[in-house]
Amino acid sequence: MPNRPTLHAIEPGICYIDNVKKLNAAYRSGKTQSLDWRKTQLLALKRMLEDNQAALLDALKQDLGKCETEAMVAEQGFLLSDIDHTLKHLDQWVKPRKVSTPMVAWPGKSYKQPESLGTVLIIGAWNYPLQLLLAPYIAALAAGNCAVLKPSELSAETSALIAKLIPQYMDVSCVEVIEGGKEESTALLACKWDHIFYTGGEAVGKVVMSAAARHLTPVTLELGGKSPCFVDKNTNLKVTARRIVWGKWMNAGQTCVAPDYIIVEKGFEQPLIEALRKELKKQYGKSALASPDYGNIINQRHLSRLRSYLDNANVVYGGDFNEERPAMEPTLVLEPSLDSAIMQEEIFGPILPVITVPSLDDGINLVNERAKPLALYAFSDNDEVLDRIISLTSSGSVCTNDTMLFMTNPELPFGGVGNSGMGSYHGRAGFDTFSHLKTVMKRSFALDVPFRYAPFSKFKLKL
Numbered sequence: 001m002p003n004r005p006t007l008h009a010i011e012p013g014i015c016y017i018d019n020v021k022k023l024n025a026a027y028r029s030g031k032t033q034s035l036d037w038r039k040t041q042l043l044a045l046k047r048m049l050e051d052n053q054a055a056l057l058d059a060l061k062q063d064l065g066k067c068e069t070e071a072m073v074a075e076q077g078f079l080l081s082d083i084d085h086t087l088k089h090l091d092q093w094v095k096p097r098k099v100s101t102p103m104v105a106w107p108g109k110s111y112k113q114p115e116s117l118g119t120v121l122i123i124g125a126w127n128y129p130l131q132l133l134l135a136p137y138i139a140a141l142a143a144g145n146c147a148v149l150k151p152s153e154l155s156a157e158t159s160a161l162i163a164k165l166i167p168q169y170m171d172v173s174c175v176e177v178i179e180g181g182k183e184e185s186t187a188l189l190a191c192k193w194d195h196i197f198y199t200g201g202e203a204v205g206k207v208v209m210s211a212a213a214r215h216l217t218p219v220t221l222e223l224g225g226k227s228p229c230f231v232d233k234n235t236n237l238k239v240t241a242r243r244i245v246w247g248k249w250m251n252a253g254q255t256c257v258a259p260d261y262i263i264v265e266k267g268f269e270q271p272l273i274e275a276l277r278k279e280l281k282k283q284y285g286k287s288a289l290a291s292p293d294y295g296n297i298i299n300q301r302h303l304s305r306l307r308s309y310l311d312n313a314n315v316v317y318g319g320d321f322n323e324e325r326p327a328m329e330p331t332l333v334l335e336p337s338l339d340s341a342i343m344q345e346e347i348f349g350p351i352l353p354v355i356t357v358p359s360l361d362d363g364i365n366l367v368n369e370r371a372k373p374l375a376l377y378a379f380s381d382n383d384e385v386l387d388r389i390i391s392l393t394s395s396g397s398v399c400t401n402d403t404m405l406f407m408t409n410p411e412l413p414f415g416g417v418g419n420s421g422m423g424s425y426h427g428r429a430g431f432d433t434f435s436h437l438k439t440v441m442k443r444s445f446a447l448d449v450p451f452r453y454a455p456f457s458k459f460k461l462k463l
C-alpha cells in the first residue's frame, strides 16, 4: 500500500493541500534559512545513506536486479559525494554575488543574492530511484527549501524504503515523502508549489508543465531522448568498445544518458561490432543473463516493449530474454530502418542499433534532423573530428572518447535542451535551480544629482 501521510480525501480524489500548508508554515517559520539547519539536514541525509547501505542496496536489487557495485557507485556513492561537495561549497554558494554598478548609480553597490524558493515538489523516476529523487533533494535542502518527494511507483521497494527512512532522519516539519503513481502525482500537481522538479519521460513532462502553468510555477524537466554515439574509424577501437559497453549496459541500458544508437562510417561497422561482441563477453561472460553484474528490466511491460523492437530486426548479437526475471541480453541490431520504432523512440533498454552513414557529415545531419538529445558521445583519435561534432550538433551534454563519465563532475551542470528537458542541476547548478537570484542595488543618499528629476528644462536635455 502506498504511504500517504496525513491524507485528506476530498471526493472524488486525493488532495494534498494540507500537506503543502504544513510545509509552507515550516518554511515561513524561517528555520530553513539557517545555514546550520541546512548543513545539519545534509549530514542527517548522509547518515541515513550510510547507516542503511545494506537495506538500500537490497531494495535496488529487488527493483532492478542492480548489482552492488553499480548501486554503490551510481546511487549511494553518487549521493554521498554530492553531499560532501555541497557541504564543502555551501558557505560560498549562499554569499551575495557582487556585480559592478554603473556610474549613474554611484555611490552604490549591486549584487545577486541567492534566496530560497519555498516549498518544492520533486518527482523521481524508477531507473536510478535513489539518486534521481535525492540528488535534487540535496540541492533543494542546500538552497533552504521545504520539499515533497514523490518516488516512482515502478521501483516500489526503494520507494517504500525512502518513505520509511526519511522521517527517521530528517526534520519532518520540512519534508514529506508521498508514494504513489499517476493518481497521487495528479493530486500533487494540482497544488501550488514554488518549484517543480520532474525526472522522467517526455509525455509526462508535458503533463507536469501544463499543471505548473496553472499556478505559474517554474519547472525543471529532466527528460530523455535518443543519445547518439559517433564512432570514427580513426579511434582506439578496444577502449572505445569497452567504454560503450560500460555506458550502454550499466543498469541494462535503462539510463537516460546511455548511448541510444551508434553512428559509424560505412565499412567500419564490422570491426566495431566485433570489438563490441568481444568486450561484451569480457564484461558479462558468454551469457549476460547468467552474470551477477547484469541487471533486470524494470517490469514485464517494458520487456514486451523492448522485445517488439526486435521484430524483423537484423540482430547481430544477443536478443535472448528471460520473461520471469524479467531481463534481456545485451543486443546489437545492425542497420534498422530510420523510420522503425527502434529508431523513432528512446530505447531505454539493452538494445544498441548500429547505423552506417556515408560520411561523418551525414551522421551530423541525421542527428540534427531529430529532437535534441540529452547526451551525445563521439569517439575519435582526431580532435578536429571531435570538435566538428561538438560545434555542429546540439545536446544537453557532450562527452568525447567516453560515455556517461561527465556525470561524475559536479562542476558540470546536468540537464537537457529542447525535447530532452529544461533547467539543470548537480553541484552549484542544483543550488541555483532551487534558488532565486534576487538582484539588489544598495544606494546611499550622497550625491543626489538633480538632472534626472522633472522638470526637464532644455538645459538638462542638452546635457
Ligand code: NAD
Binding pocket: 123, 124, 125, 126, 127, 128, 132, 150, 151, 152, 153, 154, 180, 181, 182, 185, 186, 189, 199, 200, 201, 202, 204, 207, 208, 221, 222, 223, 224, 225, 255, 256, 257, 346, 348, 374, 416, 421
Ligand atoms: P516513471 O514511469 O518513473 O515516471 C516518472 C514519474 O512520473 C514517476 O514518479 C511517476 O509516478 C510520475 N508519473 C507517471 N505518470 C504520471 C502522470 N500522468 N502525471 C504525473 N506524474 C506521472 O518514469 P518514465 O517516464 O518511465 O522514465 C523514463 C524516462 O525518463 C526516459 O525517457 C528517461 O530518459 C527519462 N529519464 C531522464 C533522466 C534525466 O535525468 N534526464 C533520468 C532518468 C530517466
